[in-house]
Amino acid sequence: MVWELIVVAVSIVVLLTLVRLRVSVGIALIVEGVLIIVLMNPLLLPNVFLQTLMNERTVSLVLASFSISILVELYSLTRMINGLSEGLLGYVRRPTLIIAIVPAIMGLLPIAGGALMSAPVVASVGSAIGLGTTLMAFLNVWFRHTIFLIYPMSQVLITAAVLTGHSVIELAMYQVPIMVLMMLTGLYVTRRNGKPISKSGSLVFRESSLKDVVTFLSPILGSIVVALIARQVLDTLGYYSDYSVAVGGFFGVALITYLSFKKSEEHVSLIKFFTALRSDRVMNMVLSSFGAMLIYYAMINTGISSSIGVIISGSKFPVVITEILLPSVMSLISGSPIVGVTSSVPLLASLKTFSLGDASLIYLSAFLSYVASPVHLCLVFTVQYFKENLFKVYKYLIPAIVLTFAIAISYYYLVL
Template structure:
């Protein structure tokens, strides 16, 4: 499992860097604006699409777009800050190339695709609540007057990500855990490898760009983070942490179970500014207390994600607040208003989803 996660994270980081070096990231955002044209949809979709590329502090990439289009709708700075951070992270609930989602599913011992399926109600709730809170002051809107999109460029820019997902979904039943090799998620490794090859080919990038992407600081940080998550979990278990906590934390009914499954991961992510930490530590704790399955993992993952969004150590939040020149605390009310219904839907999904 450790080899899988480290290799997959390494490949994702390379793909992210190549998107930046080749200019495909800029092309993707520009052509999306031209294709969508409606200001509200631009503010929702552009941060979300750029969220497909998981870079620390990556919300800074969409901040100029949110700022400009937000001015068109006469949005306050605090609202722009909320929209930029909130909608960038919506996609992480169901994005199969998210290193946090991959790691969480692996540590829980469940299929990433099953976890994605059960996260969809939460995804919808997050989109709706973000829309209502973010645009409640907007009375009307009209389409922006822009030239039409370059569909060929848009397809080329988006195709590596799409190819990686299609290959991973298509091959998972045929190669994952079947071949006698130490890779149980070979489909994702193959998908990412093909995606990297494709972006090199269609962008005209060469070996120099590939080496630069492999040796970048971002690649090292993401890869080390994945390895550290596994190491943290193993050290926590080996030190007897779950056993000690199981003596202190003993849920006696469904209400107490739900309270723990939401508060622990949310507070851990809030305190550390890392949803990875919130998920990894929470899973390590609850596996000794509960029968952690798909429903429990969904609630842990959703809670960790929501707690992470408002963390004062969350780089996307920090950088966005600096860009919009407004204190992070100004958007806390909006964050809370959008978080409550989203978390409520996650809890309802937990209660209603089949065992």
């Protein structure tokens, strides 16, 4: 079992080194997945690659990432992102709230890497109030995961509730104070680092109506609505429901193409469409999606996930430390909160009966570690979009997570 720990440590170091050397994150993730398999059992490489390629989770994730990244590129190429930002500024008139609200709303679309949808808005408004790209990258990831923490349609929250024997609403309500804390933390950082409105010469508050805002936002909102409807339809028909996100994404592409002829001087021409297709960002998103799934199946098929779970659960740490450590480690190395929850709860169940506080601690540990994971696609895509260095973003992200977690633990002890 010591070898499994060495393999994980080596693979993470290699990943971070490649990222530090500015190798494409998508390629770095694939290298990490291959390295894990080769170090554990090279003979598994063909089977794991084939499983990753053929699995519906991978196909749906790649299609969803592809469609959404094309939508984001078209927002920029048609300059409709400028219209959206100006409309939001003119209607809301509070840039700080826009930077908080848009990623949070986008967080209602449960897709890996969904922070990419809000990144253009955060970039446009953040630049206007003088925020640097490192800070904008942090805020985009941070605010996206505020509402998502208590979102009752979240697969992670549902799974955590079911496995620990509590209702989804009960577990969600328990997280509300933590969600508020996360929101306040992000707002404080934004206000502290942003320029006052009077000094932001690039900020122009033009008169804007709700209709203008909805029109420019409709490709994104439409994607979410269509994805939610498609999920229900696919579930009813017995098909794999995660394809719904790709359906929503392609609907958004079609809608922005139509609107570009009515609301923008930069129409979606064949040249612009192929420019979007050839974009490095689109290719990186697709490679990152595949790489993340390759790592996931590498962890499962080589037995690393179960081995590390056994090591931690068999340690002599106090139960509460184990409840924090086990889901945190599993989420951090896999980039998936559901892996953190599903791999830790069965092992912890033999130690005690889960109170609501225990369930919340396990859930939040998995969730916050997932937010900081170097293979977390929202973080990966955001860093790529802003062309930033992951380590620079960590300077904001890690202190925010430590602060949130420290207060959360105190909160749990007070409530228990």
